Amino acid sequence: MKYKSTFILLCLVSLLSACSGSGIKPYSSDLKHNIQVKTKTSTASYFSSIKARLDIYQVDKGCKVIYQGSVKLDKPVVNTGIPQARNNYLVFNFASSSFLGGSSSISYDTLLKTRKGYSYDIEVSYADNIYNVELFERGKKKSARRAIEIKELDNCR
């Protein structure tokens, strides 16, 4: 009985450390939703899968990034809120895995300076091993949107 309890405890500790070791935490925000991410992913094989994720960072005045959390892009449409009128750093991660084939991941990042009262549409796709991320800014009246160029973090100043 004693050994059984110890074994269960060890299992729990291992599982917990494995979870915390990844460094990924869910992004939570009470802010008004100003980001809408539309995601489409597909893989060529039943034996492989692709998971898309958005990592959200705040950018301080010195251009240092501070990880805020991650949003799983596992639904066609995901809404969330990020701070307005400031620099945010968004990293889109595509992690693929296949049966007996191991795993891999690739990331695509952009600096996004949000404007007060504006909302942002992000279209994310992954198909045939080609991925794409497109950003659009929508005005206060939810009118026509305009495409936003992907920007390097260096542009934060």
Place this chain on the structure above:
Amino acid sequence: MFLKQIIFTLLIIFLLPACSIKHPQTAEEFRQGVPTAFMGMSESYTVNRPYDKVVKTIKRKAPKCLNVRVTTTSQTTTSYQVIVTKYKPTVIAGKKKTELHIQQLHEQGVMNISEVPRGGYYLMVTDIVPAGKNKTKVTMYRPSMGIDTMVAAIKGWISGKNMGCPDLTKH
């Protein structure tokens, strides 16, 4: 995935003339070495798109999509391997010709068997030249297999029909 990595690495190794242990050290050496290289090929075609637009797209997409570091993990019951590869695109744009060089450097998991050029081994060289009004000629010097995803993406940019980035963890 593990098997693909091995095939891909072998392709790169044999892209230089057989039995030679010297890899091309410049883009020009790469161009000249491709015709006689094992599984090397050159490919030319013309697109119905103005040169300026093609170059603008290449200048915008290549640094963003190809300047990446890729980590691939392969795991079986008896082995575990991590390969870290850094890709480096270089765009040399001019009014009469634009070149896109792509180099790759294995930072972990693959042994570099000969002198590595600054930035990594040359993987692909693409020459882009104007070919009359609204037409552009493209010549790619590359391996005949192993970088299909990258080639598909670059062709998408050149045609203007697909602006996505290649997942360089897939060959």
